[in-house]
Amino acid sequence: MKPCPFIAVEGAIGAGKTTLATMLSDRFDIPLLKEIVEENPFLDKFYQNIEEWSFQLEMFFLCNRYKQLEDTGLQYVSRHQPVISDYHIYKNLIFAQRTLKGVKLDKYRQIYHLLTEDLPKPNIVIYIRASLDTLQKRIQMRGREFETAIDPAYLQQLIEDYETAFAELAEREPGTRIITVNGDEMDFVEHPEHFEHIAAQVKELL
C-alpha cells in the first residue's frame, strides 16, 4: 500500500511554490497548508537590514511552521489524510544557515533540531529549480513592496543553497520522492500542458 501523501512544494523565493501547490490542491482535492507571509511583522525590516533582524525573523518562521505542522500532524497525517503545503520545514535551515552566524546560528540549529525531530515530514517533495532571472521576474510580477529590497546576490546564494540542500535531502532520505521541476521552462501558469505534465507525475504517486 502506498503511504498517505504529504506533499511539499519547495524552491527559492518566487519559484512558484504557492501557485503550483494551489493548482495541485485544486486538481487532486487535497487540503492546502499555506505559508503566512503578509502578516509577518519582520520581513520588511529584515530586507532593510538582514544582520539586525535575521534572528527574530528566522525564529518567527520556525515557530509558525512548527505550530502549523504540529496541527497538520494531528489533523491530517495521523488520520491518514493527504495534505499539501507550499513549504518544507527544511527551508528554515536553508535560510538560517545563510542569514545567521556564530552563536546565533548554533542556538538556532539546536532549537530547529529539537522542534522538528518529531514533526511529520513530507513523503513527496516537488522542488522547483529556477534561475536568478526567472525568480527576479516573478518576484517583480508578484509586486510585494518589501521584496523590492531583495539583493540579487542574496537570491543567487539562496538558489545555490537550495541546490546543495536538496541534494543532501535526497541522499539522507532516499524514501522521500523528489520531483524536480524546471521552473525556467515549465510555465504552468500560462501553459496548461506544462501543468498537466507535473500533475501526471504526482498522480502516479498518489
Ligand SMILES: Nc1ncnc2c1ncn2[C@@H]1O[C@H](COP(=O)(O)OP(=O)(O)O)[C@@H](O)[C@H]1O
Ligand atoms: N511557472 C510559472 N510560470 C509563470 N509565472 C509563474 C510561475 N509560477 C509562478 N508564477 C508567478 O510568479 C509569481 C510568484 O509565484 P509564487 O507562487 O507566489 O512563488 P513562491 O510561492 O515560490 O514564492 C506569481 O505572480 C505567480 O503568478
Ligand SMILES: Nc1nc2c(ncn2[C@H]2C[C@H](O)[C@@H](COP(=O)(O)O)O2)c(=O)[nH]1
Ligand atoms: N529569512 C527567511 N526568509 C523567508 C523564509 N521563508 C520565507 N521567507 C521569505 C522569502 C519571501 O520574501 C517571503 C515569502 O516566501 P516565498 O518563498 O513563499 O515567496 O518570505 C525563511 O525561513 N527565512
